[in-house]
Amino acid sequence: MRIGLLALPYSMRSALAGLADMFWLANQVITQNPTLNTDLSRETPFYDVKIVTRDGKPVRDVQGRLIESDGAFDDPEPFDVIIASGMQLDDQKYPLAKEAVGEAAAWLKEKYSAGSCIAGACAGSFVLAEAGLLNGRACATTWWLFHTFRERYVLAKPQWGKVLVEQDNVVTTGGPLSWVDLVIHLVRLHAGKEIAKLTADMAVADSQPLSQQLYAPGGFLNSRHPLLTKAEHLVRYQNPSITVEALAEALNMTTRTLHRKMMSLNQESPKSFITRVRIETALILLESPLNTISQVASACGYKDETAFRRAFNGVMEMSPGRYREWFNARTKRV
Numbered sequence: 001m002r003i004g005l006l007a008l009p010y011s012m013r014s015a016l017a018g019l020a021d022m023f024w025l026a027n028q029v030i031t032q033n034p035t036l037n038t039d040l041s042r043e044t045p046f047y048d049v050k051i052v053t054r055d056g057k058p059v060r061d062v063q064g065r066l067i068e069s070d071g072a073f074d075d076p077e078p079f080d081v082i083i084a085s086g087m088q089l090d091d092q093k094y095p096l097a098k099e100a101v102g103e104a105a106a107w108l109k110e111k112y113s114a115g116s117c118i119a120g121a122c123a124g125s126f127v128l129a130e131a132g133l134l135n136g137r138a139c140a141t142t143w144w145l146f147h148t149f150r151e152r153y154v155l156a157k158p159q160w161g162k163v164l165v166e167q168d169n170v171v172t173t174g175g176p177l178s179w180v181d182l183v184i185h186l187v188r189l190h191a192g193k194e195i196a197k198l199t200a201d202m203a204v205a206d207s208q209p210l211s212q213q214l215y216a217p218g219g220f221l222n223s224r225h226p227l228l229t230k231a232e233h234l235v236r237y238q239n240p241s242i243t244v245e246a247l248a249e250a251l252n253m254t255t256r257t258l259h260r261k262m263m264s265l266n267q268e269s270p271k272s273f274i275t276r277v278r279i280e281t282a283l284i285l286l287e288s289p290l291n292t293i294s295q296v297a298s299a300c301g302y303k304d305e306t307a308f309r310r311a312f313n314g315v316m317e318m319s320p321g322r323y324r325e326w327f328n329a330r331t332k333r334v
Contacts, residue, residue: 002050002077002078003019003083004050004083005020006052006083008059015121016067026191027045033194036194050071052070053067056071073104081118082108083120084121086123086176095126101126102130112133112170118133120172128170132155134157136155137156137168138165145174146160181205187199213283213315219280241301244258244274275314276315279312283316289324
C-alpha cells in the first residue's frame, strides 16, 4: 500500500517523521505476526511510505531544517493514501506557504478524483478544505482552530471535540500529534483490528482516540457569539436543569427560533447545547476528589445518576470515573 506524505514549506518535520515511523512500526508488527491477517503480503513491507513535494526537491520545515523528498506531484505511480500534516500558521491562522498550499490543494483534488484516500492531520486539514474536499462533509480540526475553520470554510462541517472523522474516503484528525490516531485508524482499516491494536501497544498509544473536549477550556465553543455566551451563563450558573422551552423563553425567542439560531451558529440543537454545557461543568467538579459522582450529577441538573452517566459518556466518550482517573494521572505527570 503506497502512502504519500505531503511536505510543504513550513511543514512540521516531526509529524512527517512520526507518520513514517508509525507506518514502519506497523510493518514490523505485520512481519512479526504472520498468523494475523494472513491476506497481507509479507514479502515486501505492506506500507510503502514516500514524502512528496511539489517538484521533488527538499523544502524547509518550521525551524528552517531541510525535509528531503522522495517524489514529486507529477510522478505517475498512484498513492492509495495521501496525508497532509501540520504546518506553521500566521497570526491570522493562515498557512505561511499560501502559494504552495494552493498547488497542493489542486494536486489532492486530482488524486482524490483518481481514487486516493485523502487525509489531513491538524492544520493539514486546511489544505483539504482549500481543495474543496471538505465541502458538505463532516470533518475534525484542532480545537483552537475550530472557530477559524468554521468561519473560513462555510461548506465544511467541523465536528466539535472529535479527534477523528471519516466520510467519503476523506479522513481528518484534530491536534498536532493526532497523526498517531490517524495511522492507527488507517492500519485498522487496511490491516485489521489486531494489527492496529498491536501497533498502538508498541507505540504506547491509545488504540481509540480521546475527545478533544478533554483539553479545550470550558466555554470556548460558545465564546464567539453573544447568544451562545448568554445561553451558557443561564445553563451553567443559573439553572443547570433548565429545559429547552425555558431557555428559549429566557432568551426572548421561540423554541423554533432558538433551534434555528443554534444550528446555524454551532451545528447543535438546544438540547445538545444544554447537555454539553452541563458536562463541561461536570468536568470541573469531577476534578475535586471531595465531590462524589452522585453530587456532581445533582449539581449539573441531573436527578438521576444513570442519566448523568449516559450523557457524560455521550459527550466525552468515557465514563465519569474514567475521566477522574485520567485527570488524576495527567495532573501527576505535569
